[in-house]
Amino acid sequence: MNGPHDLGGQHGLGPINPESEAEEPVFHGDWERRTFALTLTCGMLGQWNIDEGRYARERQHPVDYLSNTYYENWLAGLETLLVEKGLVTAEELLTGVAEGKAEGYRVPDVDATRKILASGGPTRIQSDLKPSFSAGDKVRVINQNPLTHTRAPRYTRNHTGTIEFGHGVHVFADANAQGRHEGVHLYAVRFEADELWGEEAAGGPVYVDLWEPHLEPV
Amino acid sequence: MPHDGHDHTDPPDDLTLRVKALESLLVEKGLVDTAALDVVIETYEHKVGPQNGAKVVARAWVNPEFMALIKEDCSAVIDQEFGYKGRQGEHIMAVENTPDVHNVVVCTLCSCYPWTVLGLPPVWYKSAPYRSKVVQDPRGALAEFGTTVADDKEIRVWDSTSEMRYLVIPERPAGTEGWSEDQLRALVTRNSMIGVEEAKSPETVL
Numbered sequence: 001m002n003g004p005h006d007l008g009g010q011h012g013l014g015p016i017n018p019e020s021e022a023e024e025p026v027f028h029g030d031w032e033r034r035t036f037a038l039t040l041t042c043g044m045l046g047q048w049n050i051d052e053g054r055y056a057r058e059r060q061h062p063v064d065y066l067s068n069t070y071y072e073n074w075l076a077g078l079e080t081l082l083v084e085k086g087l088v089t090a091e092e093l094l095t096g097v098a099e100g101k102a103e104g105y106r107v108p109d110v111d112a113t114r115k116i117l118a119s120g121g122p123t124r125i126q127s128d129l130k131p132s133f134s135a136g137d138k139v140r141v142i143n144q145n146p147l148t149h150t151r152a153p154r155y156t157r158n159h160t161g162t163i164e165f166g167h168g169v170h171v172f173a174d175a176n177a178q179g180r181h182e183g184v185h186l187y188a189v190r191f192e193a194d195e196l197w198g199e200e201a202a203g204g205p206v207y208v209d210l211w212e213p214h215l216e217p218v
Numbered sequence: 219m220p221h222d223g224h225d226h227t228d229p230p231d232d233l234t235l236r237v238k239a240l241e242s243l244l245v246e247k248g249l250v251d252t253a254a255l256d257v258v259i260e261t262y263e264h265k266v267g268p269q270n271g272a273k274v275v276a277r278a279w280v281n282p283e284f285m286a287l288i289k290e291d292c293s294a295v296i297d298q299e300f301g302y303k304g305r306q307g308e309h310i311m312a313v314e315n316t317p318d319v320h321n322v323v324v325c326t327l328c329s330c331y332p333w334t335v336l337g338l339p340p341v342w343y344k345s346a347p348y349r350s351k352v353v354q355d356p357r358g359a360l361a362e363f364g365t366t367v368a369d370d371k372e373i374r375v376w377d378s379t380s381e382m383r384y385l386v387i388p389e390r391p392a393g394t395e396g397w398s399e400d401q402l403r404a405l406v407t408r409n410s411m412i413g414v415e416e417a418k419s420p421e422t423v424l
Contacts, residue, residue, distance in 0.1 A: 006327060007326050007327075007349040008353040008354070013346040013347045013350045016342050016345070016348045016362045016363075017347070017362075018340065018342040018414075019340065019341060019342065021340070021407055021409050024341070026262060026337065027263065029233075029234075030234070031234045033259050034237045034238070034241055036258070037256075038255065041250050042250065070344045070345070075236070075240075087247075088243060088249075092243060093240075093243070096243050098243055098246040098247045100247075101248045102247040102248055105248075107249060107254075109253070110253050110254050110257050112254075113254040113257045114261075116305075117305050118303065120303065122309065122381075123308065123380075123381040124308075124381075151327060151380060152379070155326075155354075167309070167380070170381060173380065186380050186382070196353075203356045203373065204375065205374055206353050206374075206376075207376045209377075
Protein backbone atom coordinates (compact mmCIF):
# COMPACT_ATOMS: atom_id res chain seq x y z
CA MET A 1 0.00 0.00 0.00
CA ASN A 2 1.07 3.59 -0.58
CA GLY A 3 1.36 4.14 3.15
CA PRO A 4 3.18 6.45 5.53
CA HIS A 5 5.80 3.81 6.27
CA ASP A 6 7.25 3.95 2.76
CA LEU A 7 9.63 6.78 3.57
CA GLY A 8 12.56 6.53 1.16
CA GLY A 9 13.17 9.91 -0.48
CA GLN A 10 10.55 11.91 1.45
CA HIS A 11 11.55 15.40 2.51
CA GLY A 12 10.95 17.67 5.47
CA LEU A 13 10.95 15.05 8.23
CA GLY A 14 13.53 16.92 10.27
CA PRO A 15 17.05 16.21 11.53
CA ILE A 16 18.14 12.66 12.43
CA ASN A 17 19.31 13.91 15.80
CA PRO A 18 20.97 10.66 16.96
CA GLU A 19 21.44 9.99 20.65
CA SER A 20 25.00 9.27 21.65
CA GLU A 21 25.72 5.57 21.13
CA ALA A 22 27.37 5.25 24.53
CA GLU A 23 24.39 6.73 26.35
CA GLU A 24 21.36 5.38 24.51
CA PRO A 25 19.46 2.74 26.51
CA VAL A 26 17.90 -0.25 24.72
CA PHE A 27 14.45 0.83 25.90
CA HIS A 28 13.23 4.31 26.85
CA GLY A 29 10.78 3.46 29.58
CA ASP A 30 9.24 0.27 30.92
CA TRP A 31 6.19 0.41 28.64
CA GLU A 32 8.54 0.01 25.65
CA ARG A 33 10.06 -3.12 27.22
CA ARG A 34 6.63 -4.64 27.84
CA THR A 35 5.31 -3.67 24.38
CA PHE A 36 8.32 -5.25 22.71
CA ALA A 37 8.03 -8.46 24.73
CA LEU A 38 4.25 -8.72 24.32
CA THR A 39 4.60 -8.31 20.56
CA LEU A 40 7.18 -11.08 20.31
CA THR A 41 5.44 -13.51 22.63
CA CYS A 42 2.01 -12.98 21.05
CA GLY A 43 3.67 -13.53 17.67
CA MET A 44 4.85 -16.90 18.99
CA LEU A 45 1.23 -18.02 19.29
CA GLY A 46 1.48 -18.57 15.54
CA GLN A 47 -1.69 -16.69 14.62
CA TRP A 48 0.05 -14.26 12.25
CA ASN A 49 3.36 -14.02 10.43
CA ILE A 50 5.98 -11.25 10.39
CA ASP A 51 4.60 -9.65 7.22
CA GLU A 52 1.07 -9.51 8.62
CA GLY A 53 2.67 -7.87 11.65
CA ARG A 54 4.30 -5.19 9.51
CA TYR A 55 1.10 -4.64 7.52
CA ALA A 56 -0.88 -4.13 10.74
CA ARG A 57 1.42 -1.23 11.69
CA GLU A 58 1.61 0.45 8.31
CA ARG A 59 -2.14 0.59 7.66
CA GLN A 60 -2.74 2.94 10.56
CA HIS A 61 -3.82 6.44 9.55
CA PRO A 62 -0.70 8.19 8.20
CA VAL A 63 -1.01 10.98 10.78
CA ASP A 64 -0.97 8.40 13.58
CA TYR A 65 1.89 6.40 12.07
CA LEU A 66 4.10 9.45 11.69
CA SER A 67 3.31 11.08 15.02
CA ASN A 68 3.61 7.89 17.09
CA THR A 69 6.89 6.83 18.57
CA TYR A 70 8.22 3.50 17.31
CA TYR A 71 6.81 1.29 20.04
CA GLU A 72 3.47 3.08 19.92
CA ASN A 73 3.26 1.79 16.35
CA TRP A 74 4.11 -1.71 17.60
CA LEU A 75 1.42 -1.44 20.26
CA ALA A 76 -1.18 -0.28 17.73
CA GLY A 77 -0.25 -3.14 15.38
CA LEU A 78 -0.46 -5.70 18.18
CA GLU A 79 -3.89 -4.50 19.31
CA THR A 80 -5.15 -4.62 15.71
CA LEU A 81 -3.95 -8.20 15.20
CA LEU A 82 -5.22 -9.48 18.54
CA VAL A 83 -8.73 -8.31 17.65
CA GLU A 84 -8.65 -9.23 13.94
CA LYS A 85 -7.41 -12.73 14.69
CA GLY A 86 -10.02 -13.19 17.39
CA LEU A 87 -7.66 -13.62 20.35
CA VAL A 88 -9.35 -10.80 22.22
CA THR A 89 -12.56 -8.93 21.48
CA ALA A 90 -12.76 -5.19 20.86
CA GLU A 91 -14.82 -4.97 24.03
CA GLU A 92 -12.13 -6.73 26.08
CA LEU A 93 -9.49 -4.40 24.68
CA LEU A 94 -11.62 -1.38 25.59
CA THR A 95 -12.49 -2.47 29.12
CA GLY A 96 -9.38 -4.49 29.95
CA VAL A 97 -11.65 -7.17 31.43
CA ALA A 98 -11.40 -10.72 30.11
CA GLU A 99 -14.70 -12.32 29.12
CA GLY A 100 -13.16 -15.75 29.61
CA LYS A 101 -10.04 -17.80 29.03
CA ALA A 102 -8.76 -18.13 25.47
CA GLU A 103 -8.88 -21.80 24.49
CA GLY A 104 -6.85 -23.80 22.00
CA TYR A 105 -3.62 -21.78 21.88
CA ARG A 106 -0.17 -23.15 22.58
CA VAL A 107 1.37 -20.52 24.82
CA PRO A 108 5.18 -20.78 24.83
CA ASP A 109 6.69 -21.11 28.30
CA VAL A 110 10.18 -19.92 29.24
CA ASP A 111 12.00 -22.82 27.58
CA ALA A 112 9.94 -22.69 24.40
CA THR A 113 10.45 -18.93 24.22
CA ARG A 114 14.23 -19.31 24.49
CA LYS A 115 14.17 -21.93 21.74
CA ILE A 116 12.05 -19.81 19.41
CA LEU A 117 14.28 -16.76 19.90
CA ALA A 118 17.38 -18.85 19.23
CA SER A 119 16.06 -20.60 16.14
CA GLY A 120 14.43 -17.58 14.50
CA GLY A 121 12.26 -17.92 11.44
CA PRO A 122 14.32 -18.53 8.31
CA THR A 123 12.62 -17.41 5.09
CA ARG A 124 15.00 -19.07 2.63
CA ILE A 125 13.43 -22.15 1.07
CA GLN A 126 15.21 -25.11 -0.52
CA SER A 127 13.77 -25.22 -4.01
CA ASP A 128 14.46 -26.37 -7.56
CA LEU A 129 12.76 -23.27 -8.91
CA LYS A 130 14.94 -21.74 -11.63
CA PRO A 131 15.72 -18.03 -11.33
CA SER A 132 14.54 -15.83 -14.23
CA PHE A 133 17.42 -13.38 -13.74
CA SER A 134 21.11 -13.61 -13.08
CA ALA A 135 23.84 -11.18 -12.01
CA GLY A 136 24.29 -8.34 -14.49
CA ASP A 137 20.75 -8.52 -15.94
CA LYS A 138 18.89 -5.24 -16.33
CA VAL A 139 15.48 -5.23 -14.69
CA ARG A 140 12.68 -2.72 -14.20
CA VAL A 141 10.50 -2.58 -11.10
CA ILE A 142 6.87 -2.96 -12.08
CA ASN A 143 4.50 -0.04 -11.68
CA GLN A 144 2.08 -1.27 -9.05
CA ASN A 145 -0.16 0.38 -6.48
CA PRO A 146 -1.52 -2.47 -4.38
CA LEU A 147 -3.77 -1.68 -1.42
CA THR A 148 -2.06 -4.58 0.36
CA HIS A 149 1.44 -4.98 1.80
CA THR A 150 4.42 -4.77 -0.54
CA ARG A 151 8.14 -4.70 0.14
CA ALA A 152 8.96 -2.94 -3.13
CA PRO A 153 9.55 0.66 -2.01
CA ARG A 154 7.74 3.40 -3.95
CA TYR A 155 11.00 5.12 -4.88
CA THR A 156 12.04 2.10 -6.96
CA ARG A 157 8.84 1.81 -9.02
CA ASN A 158 9.31 1.99 -12.77
CA HIS A 159 13.05 2.38 -12.29
CA THR A 160 15.71 0.27 -13.94
CA GLY A 161 18.44 -1.47 -12.00
CA THR A 162 20.94 -4.26 -12.34
CA ILE A 163 20.81 -7.61 -10.59
CA GLU A 164 23.81 -7.65 -8.25
CA PHE A 165 23.26 -11.21 -7.03
CA GLY A 166 20.53 -13.68 -6.23
CA HIS A 167 19.63 -14.60 -2.63
CA GLY A 168 17.91 -17.86 -3.60
CA VAL A 169 14.24 -18.64 -3.04
CA HIS A 170 12.60 -16.82 -0.12
CA VAL A 171 9.08 -16.51 1.21
CA PHE A 172 7.42 -13.75 -0.84
CA ALA A 173 6.57 -11.08 1.75
CA ASP A 174 3.78 -9.45 -0.29
CA ALA A 175 1.85 -12.74 -0.49
CA ASN A 176 2.78 -13.80 3.04
CA ALA A 177 1.13 -10.65 4.43
CA GLN A 178 -2.11 -12.02 2.98
CA GLY A 179 -1.55 -15.44 4.47
CA ARG A 180 -0.16 -17.10 1.32
CA HIS A 181 3.16 -18.87 1.90
CA GLU A 182 4.91 -18.82 -1.49
CA GLY A 183 8.59 -19.14 -2.31
CA VAL A 184 10.02 -17.05 -5.16
CA HIS A 185 13.51 -15.89 -6.12
CA LEU A 186 14.85 -12.88 -4.27
CA TYR A 187 17.57 -10.61 -5.67
CA ALA A 188 19.75 -7.70 -4.57
CA VAL A 189 19.17 -5.06 -7.24
CA ARG A 190 21.48 -2.08 -7.69
CA PHE A 191 19.94 1.25 -8.71
CA GLU A 192 22.20 4.14 -9.71
CA ALA A 193 21.54 7.40 -7.90
CA ASP A 194 20.69 9.40 -11.04
CA GLU A 195 18.21 6.73 -12.15
CA LEU A 196 16.31 7.07 -8.86
CA TRP A 197 16.69 10.76 -8.11
CA GLY A 198 17.60 12.52 -11.37
CA GLU A 199 20.68 14.18 -12.80
CA GLU A 200 21.20 16.35 -9.73
CA ALA A 201 21.48 13.30 -7.45
CA ALA A 202 24.24 13.69 -4.90
CA GLY A 203 24.10 10.17 -3.47
CA GLY A 204 25.38 6.79 -4.47
CA PRO A 205 23.83 3.56 -5.68
CA VAL A 206 21.04 2.01 -3.62
CA TYR A 207 20.75 -1.76 -3.26
CA VAL A 208 17.24 -3.05 -2.71
CA ASP A 209 16.12 -6.65 -2.18
CA LEU A 210 13.26 -7.41 -4.56
CA TRP A 211 11.38 -10.58 -5.37
CA GLU A 212 10.84 -11.85 -8.89
CA PRO A 213 7.17 -10.70 -9.12
CA HIS A 214 8.42 -7.11 -8.55
CA LEU A 215 10.68 -7.25 -11.59
CA GLU A 216 10.39 -7.33 -15.36
CA PRO A 217 13.21 -7.79 -17.88
CA VAL A 218 14.49 -4.74 -19.75
CA MET B 219 12.09 10.59 22.70
CA PRO B 220 13.66 11.90 25.90
CA HIS B 221 14.64 9.52 28.62
CA ASP B 222 11.94 9.12 31.26
CA GLY B 223 13.14 11.29 34.11
CA HIS B 224 9.97 11.06 36.21
CA ASP B 225 10.30 10.37 39.88
CA HIS B 226 8.26 7.68 41.58
CA THR B 227 5.53 10.02 42.81
CA ASP B 228 4.34 10.91 39.30
CA PRO B 229 1.17 9.14 38.16
CA PRO B 230 1.77 6.65 35.33
CA ASP B 231 1.24 8.11 31.88
CA ASP B 232 -1.41 6.93 29.40
CA LEU B 233 0.94 4.60 27.56
CA THR B 234 2.09 2.93 30.73
CA LEU B 235 -1.51 2.32 31.72
CA ARG B 236 -2.50 1.11 28.23
CA VAL B 237 0.34 -1.42 28.10
CA LYS B 238 -0.25 -2.62 31.66
CA ALA B 239 -3.95 -3.11 30.88
CA LEU B 240 -3.12 -5.08 27.74
CA GLU B 241 -0.60 -7.27 29.55
CA SER B 242 -2.96 -8.10 32.39
CA LEU B 243 -5.78 -8.84 29.94
CA LEU B 244 -3.54 -11.25 28.00
CA VAL B 245 -2.33 -12.91 31.19
CA GLU B 246 -5.91 -13.27 32.44
CA LYS B 247 -6.93 -14.86 29.14
CA GLY B 248 -4.00 -17.25 29.39
CA LEU B 249 -2.38 -15.97 26.18
CA VAL B 250 0.99 -14.97 27.61
CA ASP B 251 3.31 -16.32 30.24
CA THR B 252 4.76 -13.45 32.30
CA ALA B 253 8.04 -15.30 32.84
CA ALA B 254 8.39 -15.67 29.06
CA LEU B 255 8.05 -11.89 28.67
CA ASP B 256 10.95 -11.48 31.07
CA VAL B 257 13.06 -13.89 29.00
CA VAL B 258 12.46 -11.81 25.88
CA ILE B 259 13.39 -8.56 27.65
CA GLU B 260 16.47 -10.07 29.31
CA THR B 261 17.69 -11.45 25.97
CA TYR B 262 17.57 -8.16 24.09
CA GLU B 263 18.41 -5.82 26.93
CA HIS B 264 21.42 -7.73 28.26
CA LYS B 265 22.54 -10.66 26.13
CA VAL B 266 22.37 -9.78 22.45
CA GLY B 267 24.02 -6.54 21.36
CA PRO B 268 26.73 -4.88 19.28
CA GLN B 269 29.43 -6.58 21.33
CA ASN B 270 28.59 -9.65 19.20
CA GLY B 271 29.09 -7.82 15.92
CA ALA B 272 32.34 -6.32 17.19
CA LYS B 273 33.76 -9.82 17.64
CA VAL B 274 32.80 -10.69 14.06
CA VAL B 275 34.43 -7.54 12.68
CA ALA B 276 37.63 -7.97 14.70
CA ARG B 277 37.99 -11.52 13.42
CA ALA B 278 37.36 -10.41 9.84
CA TRP B 279 40.11 -7.78 10.20
CA VAL B 280 42.72 -10.32 11.23
CA ASN B 281 41.55 -13.26 9.13
CA PRO B 282 41.04 -12.77 5.36
CA GLU B 283 39.50 -16.23 4.93
CA PHE B 284 36.90 -15.43 7.55
CA MET B 285 36.22 -12.10 5.80
CA ALA B 286 35.63 -13.91 2.50
CA LEU B 287 33.26 -16.38 4.13
CA ILE B 288 31.09 -13.80 5.89
CA LYS B 289 30.68 -11.85 2.67
CA GLU B 290 29.06 -14.95 1.20
CA ASP B 291 26.94 -16.24 4.09
CA CYS B 292 27.61 -14.48 7.35
CA SER B 293 24.83 -16.15 9.33
CA ALA B 294 26.07 -19.71 8.81
CA VAL B 295 29.67 -18.81 9.63
CA ILE B 296 28.98 -16.81 12.78
CA ASP B 297 26.65 -19.49 14.07
CA GLN B 298 29.46 -22.00 13.65
CA GLU B 299 32.25 -19.78 15.05
CA PHE B 300 30.46 -17.81 17.76
CA GLY B 301 27.05 -19.44 18.22
CA TYR B 302 25.28 -16.25 17.06
CA LYS B 303 21.96 -17.20 15.60
CA GLY B 304 18.30 -16.51 16.00
CA ARG B 305 15.56 -14.08 15.29
CA GLN B 306 16.30 -11.27 12.84
CA GLY B 307 19.67 -12.81 12.11
CA GLU B 308 18.59 -15.77 9.99
CA HIS B 309 20.13 -14.49 6.74
CA ILE B 310 23.00 -12.06 7.23
CA MET B 311 25.47 -10.84 4.61
CA ALA B 312 28.53 -8.81 5.48
CA VAL B 313 29.41 -5.85 3.25
CA GLU B 314 33.01 -4.66 3.45
CA ASN B 315 34.15 -1.05 3.43
CA THR B 316 37.26 -0.43 1.35
CA PRO B 317 39.26 2.63 0.27
CA ASP B 318 36.84 2.92 -2.70
CA VAL B 319 33.50 1.91 -1.19
CA HIS B 320 31.59 2.91 1.94
CA ASN B 321 28.47 0.90 2.83
CA VAL B 322 25.54 2.08 4.93
CA VAL B 323 22.38 0.19 5.91
CA VAL B 324 18.78 1.34 6.28
CA CYS B 325 15.29 -0.10 6.27
CA THR B 326 13.14 2.54 4.56
CA LEU B 327 9.93 0.52 5.09
CA CYS B 328 10.25 -0.38 8.77
CA SER B 329 13.23 -1.19 10.99
CA CYS B 330 14.92 -4.38 9.72
CA TYR B 331 18.25 -4.83 11.46
CA PRO B 332 20.58 -7.76 12.25
CA TRP B 333 19.55 -8.40 15.86
CA THR B 334 21.88 -11.34 16.47
CA VAL B 335 24.98 -9.20 15.92
CA LEU B 336 23.79 -5.67 16.79
CA GLY B 337 20.88 -6.15 19.20
CA LEU B 338 17.84 -3.92 18.81
CA PRO B 339 18.15 -0.85 16.60
CA PRO B 340 18.62 2.63 18.07
CA VAL B 341 15.78 5.15 17.93
CA TRP B 342 17.31 7.17 15.06
CA TYR B 343 17.60 4.05 12.85
CA LYS B 344 13.85 3.45 13.15
CA SER B 345 12.92 7.10 12.73
CA ALA B 346 11.41 8.85 9.72
CA PRO B 347 14.27 11.37 9.30
CA TYR B 348 16.95 8.69 8.81
CA ARG B 349 14.80 6.32 6.76
CA SER B 350 13.71 9.07 4.38
CA LYS B 351 17.04 10.80 3.95
CA VAL B 352 19.86 8.27 3.70
CA VAL B 353 18.73 6.68 0.41
CA GLN B 354 18.62 10.00 -1.43
CA ASP B 355 21.30 11.99 0.39
CA PRO B 356 23.67 9.58 2.14
CA ARG B 357 26.44 12.16 2.49
CA GLY B 358 24.04 14.58 4.14
CA ALA B 359 22.72 11.87 6.46
CA LEU B 360 26.22 10.77 7.47
CA ALA B 361 27.22 14.38 8.09
CA GLU B 362 24.60 14.45 10.85
CA PHE B 363 26.74 11.82 12.62
CA GLY B 364 29.86 13.91 12.06
CA THR B 365 31.02 11.54 9.32
CA THR B 366 32.58 12.82 6.12
CA VAL B 367 33.10 10.44 3.22
CA ALA B 368 35.55 11.49 0.50
CA ASP B 369 33.86 12.69 -2.71
CA ASP B 370 35.55 10.04 -4.81
CA LYS B 371 34.37 7.20 -2.59
CA GLU B 372 31.19 5.39 -3.66
CA ILE B 373 28.57 5.26 -0.91
CA ARG B 374 26.43 2.15 -1.27
CA VAL B 375 23.13 2.25 0.58
CA TRP B 376 21.59 -1.13 1.43
CA ASP B 377 17.82 -0.91 1.91
CA SER B 378 16.81 -3.97 3.97
CA THR B 379 13.51 -4.71 2.24
CA SER B 380 13.61 -8.51 2.64
CA GLU B 381 14.63 -10.86 5.47
CA MET B 382 18.26 -10.47 4.36
CA ARG B 383 20.22 -8.48 6.92
CA TYR B 384 23.36 -6.48 6.19
CA LEU B 385 26.33 -6.03 8.51
CA VAL B 386 28.90 -3.39 7.55
CA ILE B 387 32.53 -4.35 8.10
CA PRO B 388 34.20 -0.97 8.63
CA GLU B 389 37.74 -0.35 7.39
CA ARG B 390 40.40 -1.43 9.83
CA PRO B 391 41.91 1.73 11.30
CA ALA B 392 45.50 2.57 10.40
CA GLY B 393 48.03 2.10 13.18
CA THR B 394 46.58 -1.17 14.46
CA GLU B 395 49.09 -3.53 12.88
CA GLY B 396 49.80 -6.46 15.17
CA TRP B 397 46.75 -5.82 17.38
CA SER B 398 44.89 -8.85 18.71
CA GLU B 399 41.20 -9.49 18.06
CA ASP B 400 40.45 -8.46 21.64
CA GLN B 401 42.24 -5.14 21.23
CA LEU B 402 40.63 -4.47 17.88
CA ARG B 403 37.14 -5.15 19.21
CA ALA B 404 37.29 -1.98 21.29
CA LEU B 405 37.46 0.07 18.07
CA VAL B 406 34.27 -1.38 16.58
CA THR B 407 31.18 0.66 17.38
CA ARG B 408 27.56 -0.16 16.65
CA ASN B 409 27.34 2.87 14.37
CA SER B 410 30.36 1.72 12.38
CA MET B 411 28.61 -1.60 11.72
CA ILE B 412 25.51 0.23 10.43
CA GLY B 413 27.83 2.37 8.34
CA VAL B 414 27.05 5.85 9.67
CA GLU B 415 30.48 6.21 11.25
CA GLU B 416 33.99 4.84 10.81
CA ALA B 417 35.58 2.55 13.38
CA LYS B 418 37.35 4.40 16.19
CA SER B 419 40.94 5.41 15.74
CA PRO B 420 43.54 3.68 17.93
CA GLU B 421 44.32 6.87 19.89
CA THR B 422 40.81 6.82 21.36
CA VAL B 423 41.44 3.61 23.31
CA LEU B 424 45.15 3.86 24.12
